Amino acid sequence: MPNLFVEQLSFKYLHATTPALQGVTCTLQEGAVTAIVGANGAGKSTLCYALAGFIPHFFQGAMQGRVRVNGKDTKETPLADLVTQVGMVFQNPFNQISGAKLTVTEEIAFGLENLGIARDEMQARVNDALDLFGLRAAASQSPLVLSGGQQQRLALASIFVMQAPVMILDEPTSQLDPDGTRQVMETIETLAAQGRTIVLVEHKLEWIARLAARVLVLDQGALVADGAPREILERANEWGLNETRYARAARLARERAVRKNDARLPQTLEQAVEWFQH
Amino acid sequence: MDIQIRDLTHTYPTGVEALGGVSLDIAAGARVVLLGQNGAGKTTLVKHFNGLLKPTRGSVRIGDWDTREHSIAQLARRVGFVFQNPDDQLFKTSVEDEIAVGPTYLQIAPDEIQARVAYALDVCALNAVRAAHPYDLSPWQRRWVAIASVVAMRTPIVILDEPTTGQDAVGLARLARLLEEWRAQKVTVVVVTHDVDFAVEHFGDVCLMAGGKLLARGGAEVFAETAHVSRAALDLPQLMRLAQALGLARLPAHAEEFVDALAHENGS
Numbered sequence: 001m002p003n004l005f006v007e008q009l010s011f012k013y014l015h016a017t018t019p020a021l022q023g024v025t026c027t028l029q030e031g032a033v034t035a036i037v038g039a040n041g042a043g044k045s046t047l048c049y050a051l052a053g054f055i056p057h058f059f060q061g062a063m064q065g066r067v068r069v070n071g072k073d074t075k076e077t078p079l080a081d082l083v084t085q086v087g088m089v090f091q092n093p094f095n096q097i098s099g100a101k102l103t104v105t106e107e108i109a110f111g112l113e114n115l116g117i118a119r120d121e122m123q124a125r126v127n128d129a130l131d132l133f134g135l136r137a138a139a140s141q142s143p144l145v146l147s148g149g150q151q152q153r154l155a156l157a158s159i160f161v162m163q164a165p166v167m168i169l170d171e172p173t174s175q176l177d178p179d180g181t182r183q184v185m186e187t188i189e190t191l192a193a194q195g196r197t198i199v200l201v202e203h204k205l206e207w208i209a210r211l212a213a214r215v216l217v218l219d220q221g222a223l224v225a226d227g228a229p230r231e232i233l234e235r236a237n238e239w240g241l242n243e244t245r246y247a248r249a250a251r252l253a254r255e256r257a258v259r260k261n262d263a264r265l266p267q268t269l270e271q272a273v274e275w276f277q278h
Numbered sequence: 279m280d281i282q283i284r285d286l287t288h289t290y291p292t293g294v295e296a297l298g299g300v301s302l303d304i305a306a307g308a309r310v311v312l313l314g315q316n317g318a319g320k321t322t323l324v325k326h327f328n329g330l331l332k333p334t335r336g337s338v339r340i341g342d343w344d345t346r347e348h349s350i351a352q353l354a355r356r357v358g359f360v361f362q363n364p365d366d367q368l369f370k371t372s373v374e375d376e377i378a379v380g381p382t383y384l385q386i387a388p389d390e391i392q393a394r395v396a397y398a399l400d401v402c403a404l405n406a407v408r409a410a411h412p413y414d415l416s417p418w419q420r421r422w423v424a425i426a427s428v429v430a431m432r433t434p435i436v437i438l439d440e441p442t443t444g445q446d447a448v449g450l451a452r453l454a455r456l457l458e459e460w461r462a463q464k465v466t467v468v469v470v471t472h473d474v475d476f477a478v479e480h481f482g483d484v485c486l487m488a489g490g491k492l493l494a495r496g497g498a499e500v501f502a503e504t505a506h507v508s509r510a511a512l513d514l515p516q517l518m519r520l521a522q523a524l525g526l527a528r529l530p531a532h533a534e535e536f537v538d539a540l541a542h543e544n545g546s
Contacts, residue, residue, distance in 0.1 A: 242450065
């Protein structure tokens with residue numbers, strides 16, 4: 001059952017001259033990863049804010065259309081209620097740290113405290129998150145002295161523990177090394193398999209190809225494409241996306257007649273091996 | 279201007295030894311990339327170049343200056359630094375005022391400041407937002423404002439900590455052009471990044487770090503040293519992974535090299 005409906009959504013920030021979103025309509029399925037891709041400035045983060053309710057409740061501007069999360073219209077539902085339905089990890093993890101807590105453990109527990117979660121349950125969730133996101137060794141450290149990668153893991157952990165059925169992840173691995181990225185992506189895959197609705201904004205298209213069931217492409221605020229990853233990502237250059245090197249090499253090999261393969265361009269290592277061995 | 283690092287050790291007040299005896303020479307005009315997992319010591323290392331950190335043991339020389347004997351303000355004349363989090367260095371109310379801060383501090387003449395700001399706005403594609411408040415911009419735009427601020431300083435050494443973060447194809451192409459401009463101007467450039475594909479395509483001088491130590495240094499061939507790549511907890515660049523999987527003899531850095539290698543294997 002889909003639990004996220006977006007209907008003719010348009011939004012212009014308060015002092016902006018052009019709209020950040022124009023007439024976006026889509027429904028997102030639970031238990032799946034839906035990727036949102038697009039060039040910088042296309043409206044990806046703005047769409048995320050609208051899905052999480054920060055538009056209209058936090059960001060000022062002109063909103064038209066509607067977003068419904070598990071049947072609740074985000075315009076009519078207080079943000080305090082929406083956060084139990086939708087968790088969002090911001091693009092800049094440094095902005096997600098509350099600054100109100102002295103340790104990583106306390107920071108992760110912060111949201112749960114505000115929801116009045118029972119202490120035993122809170123401790124169990126926080127302990128799971130410390131291990132899942134590789135923060136056990138930093139548990140007693142101040143969030144403010146963490147590295148960029150650690151702060152990003154902390155942001156993910158803080159939202160993970162809220163157990164919202166919908167998770168919006170805006171470039172959640174931007175600060176992470178390949179190992180860290182892999183761990184987070186595997187966790188995302190597990191969460192989707194457990195039934196959560198995951199919205200993932202990413203520039204790393206190889207991971208989009210691996211994880212996403214569906215890819216939405218934004219271009220200048222409009223939804224311009226919606227489809228299966230390999231079909232969409234083949235047009236990466238058209239939309240200013242960071243084409244995988246696999247796709248780039250396959251295209252070049254085809255152009256130079258080093259390979260005669262009309263199959264869709266590969267986006268992962270496995271697809272590339274198959275494509276080049278054809 | 280060159281950078282000389284001798285047996286550099288840095289221990290944070292928490293007791294964590296982030297660098298354990300790093301020695302490295304970076305020649306004037308060189309373009310070097312530092313790769314390694316989170317916690318390898320990359321940012322700790324580069325923060326010694328502009329004096330944000332001082333050695334616990336060992337030394338860092340920026341040209342003929344020992345960083346232990348010069349303040350951050352003095353070192354700012356020689357080393358431009360773009361932080362991993364650009365928000366740490368933005369504090370003016372307009373983009374063009376922000377870019378002008380560095381040259382103003384250097385007491386550059388007003389018309390020269392104006393020229394430098396205009397150049398930096400152009401090279402960093404910020405003309406359309408020159409009057410905007412930096413904090414009204416998206417994170418990727420704020421990163422470019424921080425880069426533009428360093429461009430306007432015209433220091434002989436530039437350090438970019440994770441400049442590829444959040445960049446789309448246009449942004450990466452713009453960054454690549456800027457690296458070429460700096461190469462032509464013989465600026466010494468040190469970049470920290472996790473983007474191994476960008477690194478291998480644009481840098482012929484690659485340093486692998488792990489556990490606070492320098493593991494290896496060289497061209498693209500450093501990726502062929504499996505033990506070092508494993509210790510650095512890095513993924514191989516995509517085309518090198520593919521070349522290995524296909525059993526190609528060469529590890530290519532670019533798509534053109536990869537296709538050449540394929541053609542060679544085909545005998546075509």
